[in-house]
Amino acid sequence: MKRLLILGGGESGTGTALLAAQHQWAPTVTDQHTIPAPRRTLLQQHGIPYQENVQDIPAPTTWDAAVVSPGIPPNHPWVHALQQAGVPVLGELDFAFPYDPAPVIAVTGSNGKTTTTLLIGHILNALGIPAQVAGNVGYSYARSIAEETQPPAFRVVETSSFQLEYLSIFKPRIGLLLNISPDHLDRHGTTEAYLDAKLNIFQQQQPTDAAILPADSPPIRTAFHRRGFHSAPHFFSLSPHPDSHSYWQDHALHIHTSHQMLTIPDLHPRIQGPHNRRNIAAATLATALAADTIGRRFIPDQLQAAIQSFPGVPHRLEYVGTDARGIDYYNDSKATNVDAAIQALRAFDRPIVWIVGGIDKGNDYAPLIPLAGQHVRHMVILGPYRTPWEKAFTGIVPITRADTMEEAVAKARTAAHPGDVILLSPACASFDLFRNFEHRGDAFRHSVRPYLTTP
Ligand code: ADP
Secondary structure, three states, rough: OOOEEOOOOHHHHHHHHHHHHHEEEEEEEOOOOOOOOOHHHHHHHHHOOEEEEOOOOOHHHHEEEEHHHHHHHOOOHHHHHHHHOOOOEHHHHHHHHOOOOOOEEEEEEEOOOHHHHHHHHHHHHHOOEEEEEOOOOEEHHHHHHHOOOOHHHHHHHHEHHHHHOOOOOOOOEEEOOOOOOOOOHHHHHHHHHHHHHHHHOOOOOOOOOOOEEEEHHHHHHHHHHHHOOOOOEEEEOOOOOOOEEEEEEEEEEEEEEOOEEEOOOOOOOOOOOOHHHHHOOOOHHHHHHHHHOOOHHHHHHHHHHHHHOOOOOOOEEEEHHHHHOEEEEEOOOOOOOOOHHHHHOOOOOOEEEEEEEOOOOOOOOOOHHHHHHHHHHEEEEOOOOHHHHHHHOOOOOEEEEEEOHHHHHHHHHOOOOOOOOEEOOOOOOOOOOOOOHHHHHHHHHHHHHHHHHEE
């Protein structure tokens, strides 16, 4: 038995431990913090040793390999210690890939990963092609392989740039890079380094594999060509573009691959906004290319029904309900960066009362200013970190401050006119007042609920 050290006892580390134990490895999980109780129980049930609240890395030289959770950066002292001891250090995706019997569709990008990953899974399953969704969506890639009894036709894997930093084995049959925005600069340093990490998704691909990219992003296209990848590039876009394999023209969606030519003449998805139209173009292209590899042809009516039945994802521009004054409430708590908030402001053609605030990761609010001037009736800043918002938006829109979500919703209601939208799209991380973005979105839903007349 080979000895495997797993750094991090979260979803990724636990999944890796379960998979490793099935494949002749003796895993040990080690964590600098307390491992959450449900994961600890899982490890105990499988007889996997673990260590919590560890100060120093356990005997670096004694391991045959180590797997690093995505929360641990490559410059972490433990990673250095292992590398210096000659221990191969892998990420979860690389460790698990050789054990995956299913072809992988991998999704990355700055925004829209979860929506697009779930949409791809939804379309494939709706069309009778069994797909398992895994990765950053909350069910780790390694765990999904470890726990299944029957391999799916495709595994659809949401990957973060943190996971992609370590890549040298993982080889998706179809890789999709949705977009890139200057998020996470605190960890990656520059946009170029961040883009490079995302592009690693294509690194191991062969000419028979497909890369899906936005047709209208020169930086992504240039970087893709500079890296000299082997896979066949395929493009999507919001509107017709000479290179696009998948694009919208009014309400029609056109998709073509080397095997299929599809048009859905009148598509009305439930998920709103131009950004979701992009996600749909990208996701549909991924499913058509996946179908090509197994000799399946889509029927446009069935594809249309599959896309239209996708309900969207909680906390991503999620419709919460409407009150007696015809005000619609939308929960976009997952908008933790400026780009996501831009998409939210663009998604409505009615005045918006906009709830913002939280922990600012070095945001540049300039791109939001013209949109706020056009779309926003009133801004409510929630939480203690107000100064950057006030600096950027004073004189552009009226501003009110709130200390709690209830107060923010109440103040937003006072400012709103009948028929407006009240939108939580904070452009910041949630850790000032909340445990995570789900907690913040739930607080919004909870505060809004007493006012709703529908649904
Ligand atoms: P991720 O998994 O990449 O964080 P999500 O699907 O969870 O992406 O969406 C996160 C936020 O980004 C939401 O506020 C959503 O409305 C917004 N968003 C979704 N798709 C896009 C896109 N293609 N471009 C920009 N923003 C997007």
